[in-house]
Amino acid sequence: MGNNNKLINKRSDCRICGNRLIKKIIDLGIMPLAGNFIEKKNLRKKEFKIPLDLYYCSKCKLVQVKDTVKPKVLFTKYNYSSSTIPVLNEHFLNYSKEIIKNYKKRKNFKILEFGCNDGILLSKLFKEKNFFCLGVDPSINIGKLAKKKSIKILNDYFNQQSANKILKKYDKFDYITASNVFAHIDDIHSVIEASKILLKDDGYLVVEVHYLLNLLNLNQYDFFYHEHVNYYSIYSLKYLFEMHNFEIKKIKQTNMHGGSLRVYLQKKKNTIKNKNLHLTKLIENEKKLNLTFFKRFNKNIYLQKKEVIKILKNIKKQNKKIIGFGASGRGTTFLNFCKIDKKFINVILDSSPLRAGKFMPGVKIPIKNISYLKKNSSNIDYVLIIAWNYKDSIIKQVKKINNNIKFIIPFPNPKLL
Numbered sequence: 180m181g182n183n184n185k186l187i188n189k190r191s192d193c194r195i196c197g198n199r200l201i202k203k204i205i206d207l208g209i210m211p212l213a214g215n216f217i218e219k220k221n222l223r224k225k226e227f228k229i230p231l232d233l234y235y236c237s238k239c240k241l242v243q244v245k246d247t248v249k250p251k252v253l254f255t256k257y258n259y260s261s262s263t264i265p266v267l268n269e270h271f272l273n274y275s276k277e278i279i280k281n282y283k284k285r286k287n288f289k290i291l292e293f294g295c296n297d298g299i300l301l302s303k304l305f306k307e308k309n310f311f312c313l314g315v316d317p318s319i320n321i322g323k324l325a326k327k328k329s330i331k332i333l334n335d336y337f338n339q340q341s342a343n344k345i346l347k348k349y350d351k352f353d354y355i356t357a358s359n360v361f362a363h364i365d366d367i368h369s370v371i372e373a374s375k376i377l378l379k380d381d382g383y384l385v386v387e388v389h390y391l392l393n394l395l396n397l398n399q400y401d402f403f404y405h406e407h408v409n410y411y412s413i414y415s416l417k418y419l420f421e422m423h424n425f426e427i428k429k430i431k432q433t434n435m436h437g438g439s440l441r442v443y444l445q446k447k448k449n450t451i452k453n454k455n456l457h458l459t460k461l462i463e464n465e466k467k468l469n470l471t472f473f474k475r476f477n478k479n480i481y482l483q484k485k486e487v488i489k490i491l492k493n494i495k496k497q498n499k500k501i502i503g504f505g506a507s508g509r510g511t512t513f514l515n516f517c518k519i520d521k522k523f524i525n526v527i528l529d530s531s532p533l534r535a536g537k538f539m540p541g542v543k544i545p546i547k548n549i550s551y552l553k554k555n556s557s558n559i560d561y562v563l564i565i566a567w568n569y570k571d572s573i574i575k576q577v578k579k580i581n582n583n584i585k586f587i588i589p590f591p592n593p594k595l596l
């Protein structure tokens with residue numbers, strides 16, 4: 180590894196509870212960073228690769244990647260822009276409607292979103308005249324995109340230090356929210372403390388996280404990558420937020436990214452324990468999480484790999500052409516773990532202008548925009564749906580162009596369509 184070590188923060192304990200006896204449950208091998216799409220001029224350069232191992236803490240029930248790549252390497256040039264994904268647009272439109280419905284009558288309602296990406300949520304909210312919106316995001320190119328939409332953005336990490344600066348300038352907020360941020364953060368305690376500084380006593384902290392149980396039930400090992408260091412069970416969220424005197428008020432399950440949770444939290448007002456029956460029931464469902472369960476999961480992912488390769492080999496034997504669809508971070512894990520390279524697929528289509536023209540990390544398959552499909556549709560036989568969580572919209576898009584193309588859906592279990 181040599182100088183790679185300088186780019187990694189090593190740790191030996193659980194990120195939430197500090198338990199030193201966390202157990203390795205999944206080993207996906209040496210992987211490139213999921214978001215490190217390669218530019219043409221760098222194709223011959225050595226890629227940054229490190230082992231992707233997952234650990235489980237049986238005390239607080241968090242699944243985690245232990246060592247983290249320093250945020251500077253990961254986020255200064257983040258290639259993920261939410262607004263280019265139709266399904267995400269719909270998700271955030273619905274979320275914004277919920278917020279508007281609940282708060283539009285409030286005078287001087289103030290909302291802060293950290294990890295606001297390109298402003299996909301806030302751009303839908305700031306038109307509401309009663310609302311004051313502030314976004315916080317460390318990524319420079321994403322911050323620029325958000326600024327184009329004239330959203331108030333602080334280009335910084337969200338922590339106690341920046342929270343105190345925000346407090347001085349804007350005072351406290353009614354609503355603080357973060358979507359798909361908690362998966363990324365090594366020092367998870369600091370963002371919760373930062374939220375505490377900025378949240379009014381009757382305010383809400385609302386976080387959206389991918390749900391560990393859905394991820395495991397649907398065999399979604401492709402969601403595991405270095406950029407995602409935490410995978411939350413509801414038990415682990417309760418454990419984490421109780422450490423900071425926050426109380427879970429409500430949990431809503433959503434379809435985002437193949438199964439997510441929207442968790443509504445408030446500062447604890449008194450020490451009396453409120454029995455939340457809904458929460459108790461949800462945690463009851465998580466009883467099956469244990470080392471035996473993970474062993475079975477591990478076995479399943481190797482079965483899935485074998486099955487996908489079998490399907491691809493069969494198609495190739497018939498001299499048919501396969502392309503991929505969706506150059507997502509998930510794709511990096513999936514393709515590299517299964518070793519699907521240019522032998523099988525020549526091109527991956529993606530609608531994000533930030534990725535088209537680049538190459539998939541590790542397997543180095545070129546990424547092209549959708550117009551490639553229009554130009555070449557007559558000699559494409561199969562589309563491998565890499566971004567399988569958007570499969571319905573992808574199938575619709577492809578069928579509009581060529582109704583004869585068939586589909587390979589790799590998750591949860593590989594099948595042809």
Ligand SMILES: [Zn+2]
Nearest residue numbers: 193196236239
């Ligand atoms: Zn723990």
